[in-house]
Amino acid sequence: MSLKLEDVKGLGKKTVKNLKKAGINSVEDLANSNIEELTKIEGIGKASATKFVEAANSLLGEKPEKEEKSQMEEPTLTEEEEKEIEEQVKKQEEKRKRLEGKEIEQGDFILVKITGKTRRGNVFRVSSEEDAKKAGIYDEQEAKQGQYTPEFVVVGKPGFLNEGLMQTVENMNYFEKKSVRIPPEKAFGKRDPNKIDRIGIAKFRRMNNGKAPEIGQEFTRRTQQGAQRGRVRNILQGKVLVDYNHPLAGQNVDYNIEISDKIEDFDEKIKYFMQNKGIPPDNIEDFVIKYDEKDKTVEITIPKMYLFQNLTYLKFGLANDLQTYVSDQVDDVKYIETYEKMPMPGPQDTEDSVMEKVQEYSEKQEEFGETEQEKIDENLEEK
Numbered sequence: 001m002s003l004k005l006e007d008v009k010g011l012g013k014k015t016v017k018n019l020k021k022a023g024i025n026s027v028e029d030l031a032n033s034n035i036e037e038l039t040k041i042e043g044i045g046k047a048s049a050t051k052f053v054e055a056a057n058s059l060l061g062e063k064p065e066k067e068e069k070s071q072m073e074e075p076t077l078t079e080e081e082e083k084e085i086e087e088q089v090k091k092q093e094e095k096r097k098r099l100e101g102k103e104i105e106q107g108d109f110i111l112v113k114i115t116g117k118t119r120r121g122n123v124f125r126v127s128s129e130e131d132a133k134k135a136g137i138y139d140e141q142e143a144k145q146g147q148y149t150p151e152f153v154v155v156g157k158p159g160f161l162n163e164g165l166m167q168t169v170e171n172m173n174y175f176e177k178k179s180v181r182i183p184p185e186k187a188f189g190k191r192d193p194n195k196i197d198r199i200g201i202a203k204f205r206r207m208n209n210g211k212a213p214e215i216g217q218e219f220t221r222r223t224q225q226g227a228q229r230g231r232v233r234n235i236l237q238g239k240v241l242v243d244y245n246h247p248l249a250g251q252n253v254d255y256n257i258e259i260s261d262k263i264e265d266f267d268e269k270i271k272y273f274m275q276n277k278g279i280p281p282d283n284i285e286d287f288v289i290k291y292d293e294k295d296k297t298v299e300i301t302i303p304k305m306y307l308f309q310n311l312t313y314l315k316f317g318l319a320n321d322l323q324t325y326v327s328d329q330v331d332d333v334k335y336i337e338t339y340e341k342m343p344m345p346g347p348q349d350t351e352d353s354v355m356e357k358v359q360e361y362s363e364k365q366e367e368f369g370e371t372e373q374e375k376i377d378e379n380l381e382e383k
Contacts, residue, residue: 003027009055010048018042031056045286045303099174099262104155109263109272109325111150112161112169115256118248127151146281150260152272154325162187168257177258184250191250197221197230197242204240213240266291266329270298273321277314296331298322307337 005016008027022041024030030052038049104110116125123135129148132138142148153160155170164182172178184190204213207221213232219242221228230244263269270291271284279287288301300318302311319333 003059005030008052008059010051011055015044015052018044027056027059031060045283045305047280047282047286048305050282095262095264096175102174104169104172104174104259106156106170108155109269110153110155110169110174110259111261111263112153113150113258113260114165117254119252119254124248144280144282145278146275149275149281152263152276157325164253165255165257168255169259172257172259174259174262177256179254179256182253182255184252187253188246188248188251191245195230195244196233197244198239199242201235201238201240204242266326269326270322273318273325276321277318279314293329296329297334298330298332299334299336301336301338304338307339 003026005011005019005025005027006013008030011019018041019025019030024033033049033053035046035049035053038044038052039046044052113127114125115123115127115131117123123131123137126132126135126137126148127150129138129143132143132148139147151161153166153169156166160166161169162182164180164186167186168178168180168182199207201213204219205211208219213219213235215232215234217232219230219232221230221242221244228244230242231247232240233243234241263272267289270289271281274284274287275281283303283305286303286305290299290301291297292299315335322330322333
């Protein structure tokens with residue numbers, strides 16, 4: 001059975017049509033496509049183009065062309081690319097010489113490498129994919145979302161690190177490494193018996209979309225104060241015991257910390273704030289960011305893939321962060337969303353056209369919405 005473009009994971013009908021208009025008519029054509037050329041096609045950003053090519057190669061059971069070439073020969077760089085890399089390395093070396101050994105100050109924007117372990121030695125937090133794999137906690141989806149990267153922190157400000165970690169960082173120097181044990185009251189808090197809820201099974205099912213409780217499953221309770229995330233600990237005498245304490249509440253926690261960099265460039269600060277709000281690093285490139293220094297205005301154009309998501313809280317949170325932590329440079333934050341006019345269907349294909357648009361919307365939601373929106377919600381609730 002021959003493969004069709006529609007068989008490639010993540011491709012909606014509209015994207016398939018646009019690919020065919022551009023002369024990409026088969027899975028093989030897509031697998032061998034150039035990423036930069038794909039981004040010129042309507043509705044495809046750089047991150048999406050990369051994902052589509054990888055999915056096509058995976059479907060064919062082949063390694064991506066770039067991977068094959070890397071095994072056969074060393075990648076060649078243009079003279080300009082080599083010069084740019086050399087300049088970046090030189091700047092980083094100069095920054096390190098300038099900052100190494102200097103005390104960290106309140107309000108500094110820094111990157112912190114963190115490895116967190118429980119009292120039993122179980123690793124629950126890392127800042128690199130290599131460390132995640134060593135600890136046996138690596139997750140490909142989390143890697144794509146930028147979970148295994150150094151933490152972006154505004155020193156002395158709440159919402160970035162727990163109290164014990166922040167106090168430790170405030171007393172460190174740039175590029176210093178330190179190991180520390182943090183007590184419960186400055187880590188994830190003491191266990192609070194008032195955070196254990198007993199819910200009747202029938203009521204629990206109503207609150208859990210009709211599903212029966214299972215020991216160990218995660219459970220979210222919505223209240224006027226926001227969402228509370230807990231875990232089903234037990235089921236006794238017709239009652240479901242849900243624990244809303246943090247899983248590490250009541251425990252001493254060990255951390256290895258390293259101050260790995262200082263973020264001084266304004267554009268870089270914006271990108272890290274976006275990442276903190278749940279936008280994966282690869283997708284940040286799809287946002288167009290412009291800054292008017294005179295008016296102190298940041299203008300952010302939302303890419304098409306995100307028009308299918310509810311970004312109300314993300315946009316508000318990002319604007320609030322910029323106006324709070326870089327208030328000397330930012331007054332207003334503007335968002336641009338462009339909804340292109342769709343061609344009007346003829347009398348014969350009105351019903352088919354409407355159904356197709358509904359299907360395209362559903363596919364977009366599935367492709368871009370679920371995982372990333374959950375991450376966005378989690379970050380907003382943690383803040």
